[in-house]
Amino acid sequence: MWEIMKILHQISIFMTHLSNYGNDRLGLYTFANLANFVKSSTNLNLQTLPPVQLAQKYFELFPEQTDPLWQNPCDDKRHRDIWSRDKTCDHLPKFLVIGPQKTGTTALYLFLLMHPSIISNLPSPKTFEEVQFFNGNNYHKGIDWYMDFFPTPSNATTDLVFEKSANYFHSEDAPKRAASLIPKAKIITILIDPSDRAYSWYQHQRSHQDPAALKFNFYEVITSSQWASSEIRTLQKRCLTPGWYAVHIERWLAHYPASQLLIIDGQQLRSDPATVMDEVQKFLGVSPHYNYSEALTFDLQKGFWCQLLEGGKTKCLGKSKGRKYPPMDQESREFLSSYYRDHNVELSKLLHRLGQPLPSWLRQELQKVSLPFLRDCKGVDLPMDLVPPPLSHLEKLPKLKKDLRATQILKYSVLQ
Numbered sequence: 001m002w003e004i005m006k007i008l009h010q011i012s013i014f015m016t017h018l019s020n021y022g023n024d025r026l027g028l029y030t031f032a033n034l035a036n037f038v039k040s041s042t043n044l045n046l047q048t049l050p051p052v053q054l055a056q057k058y059f060e061l062f063p064e065q066t067d068p069l070w071q072n073p074c075d076d077k078r079h080r081d082i083w084s085r086d087k088t089c090d091h092l093p094k095f096l097v098i099g100p101q102k103t104g105t106t107a108l109y110l111f112l113l114m115h116p117s118i119i120s121n122l123p124s125p126k127t128f129e130e131v132q133f134f135n136g137n138n139y140h141k142g143i144d145w146y147m148d149f150f151p152t153p154s155n156a157t158t159d160l161v162f163e164k165s166a167n168y169f170h171s172e173d174a175p176k177r178a179a180s181l182i183p184k185a186k187i188i189t190i191l192i193d194p195s196d197r198a199y200s201w202y203q204h205q206r207s208h209q210d211p212a213a214l215k216f217n218f219y220e221v222i223t224s225s226q227w228a229s230s231e232i233r234t235l236q237k238r239c240l241t242p243g244w245y246a247v248h249i250e251r252w253l254a255h256y257p258a259s260q261l262l263i264i265d266g267q268q269l270r271s272d273p274a275t276v277m278d279e280v281q282k283f284l285g286v287s288p289h290y291n292y293s294e295a296l297t298f299d300l301q302k303g304f305w306c307q308l309l310e311g312g313k314t315k316c317l318g319k320s321k322g323r324k325y326p327p328m329d330q331e332s333r334e335f336l337s338s339y340y341r342d343h344n345v346e347l348s349k350l351l352h353r354l355g356q357p358l359p360s361w362l363r364q365e366l367q368k369v370s371l372p373f374l375r376d377c378k379g380v381d382l383p384m385d386l387v388p389p390p391l392s393h394l395e396k397l398p399k400l401k402k403d404l405r406a407t408q409i410l411k412y413s414v415l416q
């Protein structure tokens with residue numbers, strides 16, 4: 001029951017909950033008594049509307065509140081105590097694999113599932129193994145919707161529930177939303193050369209019959225101008241922007257401490273997954289220690305590391321992971337090296353600040369920085385929002401809070 005009361009041209013809105021998590025009726029009781037008091041002791045005219053109209057009125061007055069930010073109901077002991085008995089705090093993930101897409105996130109997902117104490121979400125009918133809660137409209141379905149994806153762990157203290165949604169990485173909203181709901185969660189990201197990631201995404205879209213990917217070659221897509229059709233520009237954006245690694249990681253670091261973030265070298269995950277999985281286990285603090293050297297085997301036919309099953313059989317990822325396609329053409333490779341140059345420099349500084357080693361692909365890219373023959377991406381008439389900001393400008397940015405700086409970088413590239 002919601003009521004609107006006008007006092008001296010101001011609108012006061014009293015909201016009561018028909019029931020809350022604990023079926024606590026104190027709100028209703030207080031509200032009914034307050035309304036009785038106002039009716040009997042003043043000349044004020046109390047008005048009400050049916051709930052949906054009242055909600056519309058409310059959001060007209062407070063449009064900023066149409067975008068909620070869910071907090072963890074388990075954080076406050078008073079709330080936990082009144083929570084109904086069929087709700088549990090164990091249905092929230094302890095860690096997230098955030099992507100970006102095409103870096104090996106499904107391989108990591110499969111390997112994690114092999115661990116006896118690691119449990120993933122239940123599959124989504126629409127997005128399969130990914131829940132995709134924090135990045136898009138699913139977020140508005142609320143935390144009960146999200147928590148229903150997680151099974152109750154058999155041992156809540158030692159088992160680790162997780163989810164991987166590879167498009168959280170470059171989402172503007174996901175870091176803020178995730179940190180509000182699961183601030184103690186650990187975050188895992190995987191990085192490969194952003195040029196290879198872009199090409200893999202293009203090939204992914206081709207095999208999903210994206211008309212732009214079928215009609216235009218990779219170079220045409222990544223170098224399209226602002227006058228290109230919207231379908232080609234959408235594809236171009238999905239190829240290019242997730243690879244602005246430093247910008248996206250800074251956004252996560254504005255909401256999570258660096259100690260909760262693990263950055264995996266995707267090339268190493270592909271070539272030496274057992275070593276990476278040891279690092280992941282250490283980071284997660286999971287027990288028992290699982291021996292991935294014995295549990296994984298290189299499958300010659302697939303050309304990738306796979307799970308070793310009993311009897312020597314292997315369980316590999318399906319055809320959509322590790323696709324066969326021709327290597328990237330030299331022209332595109334050079335364009336992308338130039339395009340990502342400043343972002344890669346920023347990434348190397350970021351990794352240095354975090355005390356993390358540089359992956360080999362990044363070292364190679366940094367060596368190219370001064371090469372005169374690199375095709376200069378700035379000569380290409382890219383759409384405004386895809387022009388990478390020059391490094392000199394990043395240096396001049398005021399020392400803002402980390403998240404603001406990241407936003408500033410994005411804004412700059414939009415304005416340029």
Ligand SMILES: Nc1ncnc2c1ncn2[C@@H]1O[C@H](COP(=O)(O)OS(=O)(=O)O)[C@@H](OP(=O)(O)O)[C@H]1O
Binds near residue numbers: 106204304323
């Ligand atoms: N073990 C193993 N098996 C299969 N594939 C592997 C493996 N390790 C890494 N990779 C690389 O993972 C790439 C797909 O990445 P994602 O799983 O993140 O893609 S997706 O965003 O979920 O669609 C996929 O990209 P493509 O080669 O372009 O298909 C692989 O190169």
